[in-house]
Amino acid sequence: MNRHSRLIKLGLDTNPFYASKVIAEYACSQSRNSLSHAHQVFDQVPFNLKDTALWASLISAYSRSHQPHKALHLFSHMLLQPQPAPHAQPNSYVFTSVARAIASAPEQHLCLGQTLHAHVIKYGYIPNDVVVETALLHMYAKCGVLTYACKLFDEMPLRNLVTWNAMISGLVQNGMEINGFELFTEMKCLEIYAPDQFTVATVLSGCAGVRDLILGKQVHGFAIVSGFESNCSNAIATMYFDCGEVGSGEKFLDGIGGDVFMMLIKIRGYVSNAKYSDALKCISSAHNSIVILYQDHTVIVPLLTACSKLSLLRVGKQLHGLLITLGESFEFNLSDEDGEIIGCALIDMYSKCGDVFEARRVFDHLLPQHISHGNSMVLGYIYNGLIGDARALLEIMPEKNVVSWTSMMTGYVRSGKPNEGLNLLTKMYSNEEGLIVNGNCLTFVVGLEACSSLTDLEKGKQIHAKTVRMLVSADISNVVIGTALIDMYSKSGKLNYAQRVFDLMVEKNAVAWTSIIMGYAVHGLGFDALKLFQQMIGTGFEPNEVTFIAVLTACSHSGLVDSGLQYFKMMKKYNLVPREDHQTCLIDMLGRFGRLDEAFHLLEETEATEWSGEPSRATAWAALLGACHLHGNVKLGEKVAKKMLVNGKQISTTHVTLSNVYAAAGLWDEAYGVRESWRKEGNINGEPGLTSISMHMQNS
Template sequence: MVHLSHKFSTIPINFIPKQFSKHLPQQIPSQTTPPFIPFSQRQNQRSLLESQLISALNCCTSLTQIQQIHARILRKGFEQCCYVLTKLIRILTKMEIPMDSYAKLVFNQVENPNPFLCTALIRGYCLQGHVKESVFVYSEMRKKNVLPISFTFSALFKACGVVNDVDLGRQIHGQTILIGGFGFGFDLFVKNSLIEMYVKLGFLGCGRKVFDELPGRDLISWTELIVGYVKAGDMESAGELFSELPKKDMVAWTAMVTGYAQNAKPREALEFFERMLNEGVETDKVTLVGVISACAQLGAAKYVNWIRDTVENLGFSPTRCVVVGSALIHMYSKCGSVEDAYKAFKVMEEKNVFSYSSMIAGFAMHGYAYAALELFHEMVKIGIKPNKVTFIGVLTACSHSRMVEQGRQIFESMEEKFGISPGVDHYSCMVDLLGRAGCLEEALNLAETMPLEPNGGVWGALLGACRTYSNPDIAQIAANHLFELEPNAIGNYILLSNIYASAGQWNDVLMVRKMMRERGLRKNPGCSWLETKKGVIQEFFSGDMSHPRYGEMKQVLEDLLNRLKAIGYQPNMNSIAYDVSDEEERRILITHSEKLALAFGLLDINADFPIRIMKNIRMCEDCHSFLCAVSQITRRVIIVRDNLRFHHFHDGKCSCGNFW
């Protein structure tokens, strides 16, 4: 066993820095016969010295300073003082000094550690991700009959959540019941930590059971469970729980607002936010980011202008608040106005990696690769280190513009220059980049040899490239992986069927369509929406003929179709997922949601303004070629955002280069 007292006892008193001297006694009592001091006075002196040592530890900013104060602790006979040593371990934890290298050695010198000292070490191990060690310390304290405290269990529950170990969490949950005679069975702090753990691990039923059995609940209890439902996408249960909450604070309101935004319910998010404002509830940056995200999903100028003014009125100027400013940049980009996004970026008084990453992503989704690269090099030049999100934006920009060599260099620089290990999303970008450039064999090789397990994004990028370059062999390989990873994603089946159809492999087309029927797969209804000249959002669903102006819209589409056929346009029937009659095929194609939205836009929106359409799923090949041709014969600018990127149609061309 290492004797720390031997290590530090030789450090002279005058080695302690001046800034700590006022906290420590200046003279050591003589070792000759000491004068008689009454017990009460000795106790007062010891308490004073404890306070001085604690104050000195609070001032430490380095390991060297901690060691100097520790030497004083040993010289003054406090090596068994749990109160002082608990503070020492907490300071070591705060400074992220490995527990085994120092704190554990300090702990091992204590003959009778109390619950607070044990908990300090457990918490330190937990925060550093060493869950096994923290559980070992807990086991040892139980063997020594040292009773845990509330903070002991909260630290252990948090650690179980971090390492995704629900079995261990349940065992520790059992401990709180076994030691229930000491109040842990109904300790609110412990129970809230337990709810948080179950929620984080996805065991909402267990979390709800703990919540329901609590005799007294506080805001934390309610909010933890609401957040759990939000993360699980169960906004109905979250809303019911929120309505039962006796006193609703900003955290609970924000959980609901951001929850609706994250679960693709932007209108509900905005409604909740307006209720929040009307009830006079304070808002913070987190709330505003959630609302801004909801506005970005809707893509309507009406909401964009409203949230911009609201942010200013609430005192969160986007020019000074980086978080809000970055969220607004993202919103402008998602709403189709990369120009407004760049204006917002330029006027920001302070910029960080998040604001740069938002702007780079905005340029990337609109196809402005050179602007994205220029901004990336600018941020590196001024000393802002890019993060993983930054590189996704830059690689996406290179991919959309088929800048293969630039993409390779940036991908390689991630680890070599910036010390960032590429994630699955970065490999997905590289596969997409190689695929768009026609390097299908290289893209396949990268997907098969990458050090991480490829996900649906990787194989989906390769499958999309096979459509462009008509390679059914590699498409089959990519599709097989996708069918295993995403068995119910009907878009993958349709894409493979279209690739086979383009290659004239009709037997394979029938095979894929049979698979779809056997698995009961139905295509998600396409939904498109746009903002009218009166600021009202109009929604259109594929195949829906119930719109009040459907007769006018149908006439517009038929007129366009006749004009397009005169210049050689032919509908792409491969976009139909099932075998139907020719007449039914034409009806299905003409009532795709983006075509209905386009027809309404041509009727409603002035010719001087672009028609901006938002769509919930990927645009099919027929609609893409149709909108390209319409932009040519009508001389209208048409901007469509699908779930992949923006398409700017103008004069018969699309900004995506017919690759999306």
């Protein structure tokens, strides 16, 4: 820099006053090595001449340049001077810069936060300096330590607008939106500091997070009255879209006039509300799509998601082409954090659109390759049923994390290969590759799912024990793992274990209740299952569609036909539409107890009203035809078969079952006639099946 050169010529480069000015200029420079030069200027000043301003200038420069470790290292050197000179003591500017550095990397430097707090107290800045206290409050909030942040806020004798905003923002960003809203209300009521546009934007983001549309509209009204609507337009529009009010979001954006940033909000809003076609229309109607992508290239991710959901491979390729053009025109690359996400989105789009070859080509050309890229490619292979290719890629990946292993396990289990999934879980915890990867909740859930499908109680117990060791009481505090354990123990015949897990669960949801109800139902303990169902409703949980399948199964296995009918009708009370599984379960129950005419009329009534939304339920009619065979009701069997053949449902099965109905009633000519007409129509011959039995012989 010119100033630095002049100071060197004048012999003033070691003067702390001028050195501080030069460091400040280097900090504002956009050149690559500017901070290195700034540090050289700092080092050239003799140690005994370094004053507070000089230390503060370099610490602040590193903090603002997102190099917190260097800022903290420098702060430590400042404190550890052999004989700290009075002119080199940390001041409020130093403390706020250090607090900012810790807040920017909370995972790495949280432990230093309390040390900084102690030094602030030692040097007398608490309770006298609202700026330093606010910086500490912000630091604790960013580190997720809301207890300390709230305590600091409550004990502050003086607060300013920044203090209130920092506290509200900290609460909202740490999932304590309700507390943030209460503080916002208190701030308005006290009327000491009026909320500004930052306050309003923060509260609106909280409304979006908890989908509180009513409060969101109220805050929008407050923004209009306070004159902040134009400044908070992004937050207002995002709030409406995140709360599911797409129409209100569109109306607001259209009213204020659209620019590129408004277009970006619209696209993200459409995708988050599953309006994928609207998102793609939005980008296609833009005058210059490349300008939109240049303003925020990450918007390509929701657009690629839209292509994935709609299987629009051609449009996805066009977006990929725009991305390439963006790289050529504006020196955009996929090497940064945003680029990592975009790379994953491209692989996902091609995979879900069925073009695995192009997905792999994208993967091979991504430099540098991240673990997330490999994970996306593994998932792409699994999505397309290429389990072998997924495993081959997993084996050659230089790095693997818990997502890599869990994805592959899920692929095996969901494709009917639970044994391979469990073997992979064992390998994951072995030292075979010199590195052990600890599983997470999803890993154990998939492992338990494999044990459930194999009814492998011993391995299920081993996984249960591992969850306790690895996740510290995850079996009773994590509702997802708890539910998986209930399902595994139930299917393995240990209903008492399942009940114990359920009783110990700290948190329960409708899925957990449904799982334990289903466990009792399939074990023939219908009365116990229905008792649990009543407890579930009494506790305030609303049953879902699967819950009613469990309830109907309980009624069927216990012969509670009238109760089953009542529960079937109860679905309307919870705005649930009976599906094929519900109808089949009910018809099977009625048929099993000989109430065939009632079952027939119920199915006809369902089809006539289209209550199910999907007439001609083939499985339900097949269940009724099977019941006709069981009870020898030839007349009704003929009616049911005729109805099924007219609808074109399960033609081969219908012929076979109707033939069996005739045969069971001794009407052999009719049975033969059905099979003959079936053969003449060119269908499968219905030859008897053969069962293979393995026998292990042992010589005595």
